[in-house]
Amino acid sequence: MKAKRSYKDSLFRHIFSDKARLASLYKGLTGREVATKDITITTLKGVFFNDIKNDISFRIGNRDIILMEHQSSWNPNMALRMLWYIAKLYSRQIGKDIAYRSQLVEIPAPEFYVLYNGHQDEPAFQKLHLSDAFTHEAVSLELVVDCYNINYSEHSVLLNQCYELRCYSIFVQKTRDYYAESQNLTQAIRRAIAYCRTHDLMADYFAENEKEVFDMVNFKWDQKRALEIAEEDGVAKGRAEGRAEGREEGLAEGRADKRRAILGIALSLLRKGMPVDFIAETTQLSLKEVQKLARDNGLAF
Structure with missing residues (x-):
């Protein structure tokens, strides 16, 4: 079975x-017990956050909890x-008119959590x-924002307090380990x-959702690795030319090569019909740059 690349x-x-x-x-994050009947999932589905969706928001009583899994490089x-x-x-929960009323409008108290699983070395909390x-x-x-490093560790307090998060962390680590051994993503995921x-x-869960797991992990990894390769190629070429023609000129050329590679990735994603804000998030290009690329190539956005 070939891994399906989908959004x-x-x-x-x-x-x-x-x-x-x-x-x-x-419960692992806060120590507080909550019944499933008291949870209302409120995750945003609008265009504003239309990237690889790794966010979950939910309400418990008078609290709004927002969780984001933060992948790849650390983002401050x-x-x-x-x-x-x-x-x-x-704005979606309350409506535009309520804020103009003479009485105080009560709003749920927010809680913010980031669960980080990138390669950069970050503290446990x-x-x-x-x-x-x-x-x-x-x-x-x-x-x-409370930020937890969920890369697998036997000593992680949070992972030991939440079975499902520990399983997820181990799965991600095993995929990385197997990929490092074989350089074959399909085999690593399996x-x-x-x-x-x-x-x-x-x-x-993994038995019932094997195909979905396969597709999701492959897609995330495919985009991440494409950017890594673009950066490695650009830096390597810049260093080589820097030795031959002077460091500054070589590094500048390397950056130009990296940019060309990233623009190529963005154009490929545009042709696959990916949303422009997702492409901007993935490639680190500005939204205007992605929109211009689409217009220059006769693509709608």
Whole structure:
């Protein structure tokens, strides 16, 4: 079976869109028990967040909880993304007219969590503050995000408190390990699924959703690796030419090669019908650059 490249939720969101697993994860994060009947999933599905969907938002009583799985390289701007997210969530929950009423409008109290599983070395737990990005000190606005490193470790407190998250973390690590051994992603995903099924790691889930797991992991990995290769090729060429013609000129050429490679990836994704904001997120190009690329190539967006 060849892995199907399609536009899907992340595996993280697929797993934890189940209320029972979500309750288990929330207990692991906070220590608070919650019944599945008390959970209302409120995950945004609008165009504003139309990238590889790795976010989950849900309401418990008078609390809005927003979870994001943060993949690949570390991003210090997650607090800003959370601000955008909660603003859009409130606007959908409350409506435009209510905010103009004379009585105080009660809104759910938010909680923000990021679960990081990229390759960069990050602490087991840290807090991100929106105020860290302010150009000068201000007390008018703050937003705090609890960030957990969920790369597999036997000593991880969070992973040991949530069975489903531990299973997910082990699956991701096994996929990476098997891929490093064989450089064959199809084989690596199959072996990781088989490992989970034979070691009682959400065995039923991986048995029932094998094809979906295969598709989601392959798609995420395909985009991530394409960008890594573009960067490696650009830097390598820049270094080689830097030795021959001078470091600055060589590195500049390497950056140009990297940009050409990234533009090629963006154009390929446009031709596959991927949304422009997803392409911008994936390639780190600006939205205007992606839109211009689409127009220059006669593609609608």
